[in-house]
Amino acid sequence: MPYFDAASAAPLHPVARQALLASLDEGWADPARLYREGRRARLLLDAAREAAAEAVGCRPDELVFTPSGTRALHDGIAGALAGRRRTGRHLVVSAVEHSAVLHSAAALEAAGGSFTEVAVDRAGRVAPGAYAAALRPDTALAALQSANHEVGTEQPVAEAAEECRAAGVPLLVDAAQSLAWGPVEGGWSLLTASAHKWGGPAGVGLLAVRKGVRFAPQGPADERESGRAPGFPDLPAIVAAAASLRAVRQEAATEGARLRALVERIRERVPALVPDVEVVGDPARRLPHLVTFSCLYVDGETLLHALDRAGFSVSSGSSCTSSTLAPSHVLQAMGVLSEGNVRVSLPAGTAEEDVERFLDVLPGVVASVRHQLGAPAAPEPVSRTTSDLVIDSLGKRCPIPVIELAKSIGGVPVGGLVTVLSDDEAARLDIPAWCDMREQEYVGERPAERGTAYVVRRRT
Amino acid sequence: MPYFDAASAAPLHPVARQALLASLDEGWADPARLYREGRRARLLLDAAREAAAEAVGCRPDELVFTPSGTRALHDGIAGALAGRRRTGRHLVVSAVEHSAVLHSAAALEAAGGSFTEVAVDRAGRVAPGAYAAALRPDTALAALQSANHEVGTEQPVAEAAEECRAAGVPLLVDAAQSLAWGPVEGGWSLLTASAHKWGGPAGVGLLAVRKGVRFAPQGPADERESGRAPGFPDLPAIVAAAASLRAVRQEAATEGARLRALVERIRERVPALVPDVEVVGDPARRLPHLVTFSCLYVDGETLLHALDRAGFSVSSGSSCTSSTLAPSHVLQAMGVLSEGNVRVSLPAGTAEEDVERFLDVLPGVVASVRHQLGAPAAPEPVSRTTSDLVIDSLGKRCPIPVIELAKSIGGVPVGGLVTVLSDDEAARLDIPAWCDMREQEYVGERPAERGTAYVVRRRT
Known part of the structure; x- marks a missing residue:
């Protein structure tokens, strides 16, 4: 039964399973304790940190383990923003970041800060130079994923890092989707990742903060993981995460x-x-x-x-x-x-x-x-009955409004207008996309008494 | 090699190990997904939640899994405080709570709120009635552990819950040390726990919030776990945690x-x-x-x-x-x-x-x-040389100041004073404690040119 959703969660890598099983016996004690079980746990934790840091391309003391990629992003962004609060409270993100980044931006805004979303092209890629344009004197942090989790597009991370460096703004790279395939190139300042994307267990994220980057952990103090990731570490999962990262890199x-x-x-x-x-x-x-x-x-x-x-x-x-x-x-x-x-x-x-x-x-x-x-199996037969048409698709969900549009466009002459009334959010995206694919002209949208009126002119 | 530190972390219970291994194959996918691996994961998550809720004594929809007991406390306290922000920003805690609670209190204070620490007796127990006295009109939350993690003393949780109920203040109970032994009695409002204390794996905490308790999760939004615990859940660990909680309860x-x-x-x-x-x-x-x-x-x-x-x-x-x-x-x-x-x-x-x-x-x-x-092997011989003595223990760490005091007390007559100069924080606790044990009179402390002067009067 083929599973084709590795970008959500990959099945456990055999090396992760082996490492997990081996460290269930050796790695359950508190690595902060002085007795033998604690020292043994500490050795495992140190070795895992070294292996992960090598794969990331940073120093071991720059890397901490978090309970998930989401927590790495939440805590990494919050810490980096707080570390540069004197500079300002503005955040730059791309429009296609993971929801953990966009929700962090929303939380910043709710707390009185602000953010700018850098647009992407139709391929989902940020334009080189776009970061340079979005950075402001009060920008505390910029965030850019190494590659998009929904469409796979790689972002120009090295260029964005260069633009950020020139402006003195740290760049956080969400490397969740790409870290299995190789280290992130360029001069990033912070990096996050998530082990279950590369066949490690769930429950392990990475947060790397380069030396010299201002960082002030938020929330209640805690001694674990250099004060950057509160809570008792899940050592067997961490060991498995590091071992499998090394293994997938060898096969990458x-x-x-x-x-x-x-x-x-x-x-x-x-x-x-x-x-x-x-x-x-x-x-x-x-x-x-x-x-x-x-x-x-x-x-x-x-x-x-x-x-x-x-x-x-x-x-x-x-x-x-x-x-x-x-x-x-x-x-x-x-x-x-x-x-x-x-x-x-x-x-x-x-x-x-x-x-x-x-x-x-x-x-x-x-x-x-x-x-x-009831989708149109082939382009609908062309008849020239009325000049303009209004289709009431209110209360109908995607893809019905588009299906009704496709079925009706043949009912107006070339140059005639079809107006689709819809209250489905997807129509805003899909009606223009349909026009593109069908070489029809998307005239625009306007508010209607209920929902929105999307206007299309027949071209062919 | 006997391991006697279960209060830090217990070795993995055999049932936890079995459940963990079994769910590595079944529980790695995203439980929010619609395909078969996701549905299977969802079933495991639901079953684990039901088992854990039964052991806690709450409804399944009142309980979420967090990445650790510490995170359960941090997020539980923050959410409960925010949920009652209109009432006020005052928190009541006992003086012997886990550091995660006390650090949450410190974070509240740093953010402009305030907190009251309820004192304990020499046995480490909060007095019945103490919570009633500490609650104020602007108290948003009170926290009390079910039993202390360092000395094992059980707290009067049911009485404190009653006092809080009467005042309309929710009580959060940190049940980390006791949940293995039985449910927490009384009308608590929120409860937290940590799986690795009962032989479950690390990486799993519990946060229960009773229906009707105002709760506003803090930090960036996330859909997981009713919006109360961000990040992809570590399902095999959760399954193992729930299974082992049920197992230890049967043996409790x-x-x-x-x-x-x-x-x-x-x-x-x-x-x-x-x-x-x-x-x-x-x-x-x-x-x-x-x-x-x-x-x-x-x-x-x-x-x-x-x-x-x-x-x-x-x-x-x-x-x-x-x-x-x-x-x-x-x-x-x-x-x-x-x-x-x-x-x-x-x-x-x-x-x-x-x-x-x-x-x-x-x-x-x-x-x-x-x-x-060089500790005194027996009570030092009594001689009556000088009337008063000053011992310079500056720069010396516990237990040296107390050893020097014990060795010198015989050098003053009954009624004479020994003053110990110390800059070691432990002396503040240990010199009075020594006096108690030795039936000598602890006169008090005063600031000295360096460190503190602790004054003891010889009684016997």
Whole structure:
């Protein structure tokens, strides 16, 4: 049963399992204690810290273990902001950061600070120079992911670090998705990561803070982990995390190349096999193991369940799979189609046959979901009845408004307008994306009595 | 090699190990995902929550898993304080709470709030009625441990909860040391605990918040664990924590009675076997597995190392074993001797022979440390030379100032004064404690040109 959601959590690496089992007996005591069990635990902790620091490319005393990547981001951002409070309370982030970063930015704003979101292009990439433009005299910190968790696009971290360095602003790099594949290049100041992304156990994050970076841990004081990560450390998990990071790095070049080729196969063949698909994310500057595409006229949740029944575990940034019924903020920032969104992220060791089988199964699954939803199977027949049309899609969720638009556009003459009334958040993203894909003109949106009116001009 | 420091961390319970291993394969995926691995993880998480809630005595939806007991306390206190910010920003704690509580109180004060420390008696127990006296109209929260982690004394939690209820103030109970032995009685509002204290893995804490208690999670938003514990949950550890809590509870009555008798044996025999020892903590209302005593004229760190060489792992609240060179705040609050402090906390399954062997070994180890330090072997001979004496112990660490006092007291006549000059923080606690044990009169302290002058009048 192929599991294709490594970007959420990778299954435990065999080396992680071995290390975890071995350290259950040796690593349960308090490493701060003076007796033998404590000293033994301390040795394990020190060795794990050295191994992790080597993989990150920092000094062991610059790195602490946190209970998760999310906590590393929350605590790292809070500590870095507080360390430079005298400079100001402004934070720069990219628009496609992990929610832990964006929620940290929101918390800063709620506490009286402010932040700037740097936009990305349609591939999800921040423009070089964009950080330089966003930095202000009162900017305390900037944050940029090494690679995007939803579409795989690599960010120009080294360039952004250079821009930050020139402005005297520390750069925090969220390396959660890329650390398995190699160290983060460039002059970053802080770095975070999460072990269960590389096949380590859950419960372990990393926070590295370069010497010389001002850092003031927030929250109640605690002696553990240089005062930067409160609470008794989960030593067996930490040992397993460090051991598996070393192991995946040894396999990274070979396995990365192999998965990159498999992903390339998906990127090329999905648009050929499935009509009306948009593959998103940078085709070249990307993570080796991750690919995301969106299917017009498809409900993401139904598609996920259908793929699950067919034996494939994938995730989706479609609005229907989110608790807020909003499409993924990453897809929104990129301005790409969100309906029928599928993220495939291959764990290390994924068999070629499984990818082939996925490509075999996908077209039928998408067709069946489209059929259920009454999606237009082919471009609708062109008739020239009325000049303008208004479609009431109020109360209907993604992808219905887009399906109704596609079915109706043939009902107006070329040059005529179709106005879709919708109160579904996904329509804001998906109607313009549909126009792009269909070469129709997206005129714009305006508030309606209920919901929003999206106006489209027929071009072809 | 007997390990007698269960109050720091207990070795992994066999049931915890089994559950951990079993769930490494089933519980690595994201429980928030819709595919089969996610649903499987969700089932495990739900089952663990139900088991833990049953052991705590709350509803499953009142309980979340945190990355440690410390984080449960930090986040629980912060959330409860913020939830009642309109009422005020005053916190009541006992003077002998875990450092995570006291550091939370200090953080509140640093942020403009205030707190009251409720004093304890010489047994380490809060007086009934003390909470009622400390509660104010602007009190947002009160915190009281179920039992003390250093001396084992049980607190009157049910009475304190009643006093808090009457005043409309929620009570947070830190149940870290007692939850293995049974649920916390009384009408608490919030409860925290830590799995590695009961033989679960590190990396798992519990935070229970009763329905109806105002609670506003602090820090950046996160959807996990009802928004109360950010970060990807460490599911195998959570499953193991819940399974082992249920297992230790099944053994609690039998094993508690057995360990209680072993501890009673230590409490009775140590003062008979070792001269100049004070056994501290409540003799009856106490944890079954924990006993603490302090030895005059002994350096805690040297004693720990000597016991370690003899094969026994214990901890100490002596100043020399702390990074701040201050005696444990618990012993300070109790006003008892801190030098040569030893905490013995027996893990479940401790063999009677090991306790016997400890009692065999201890007298020789203490005598040898005393001999090294030049401690007075017997009461010093009484001579009546000078009327008053000043001893310069500046720059000398615990237990040297007390040793020098003991050696000199015979040099003044009955009624004469001995003044000890010391800049060691432990002297403030240990010189009065020595006077108590030796039936000498402690006159008081006053600032000296360097350090502090402690004045003792010879009585016998």
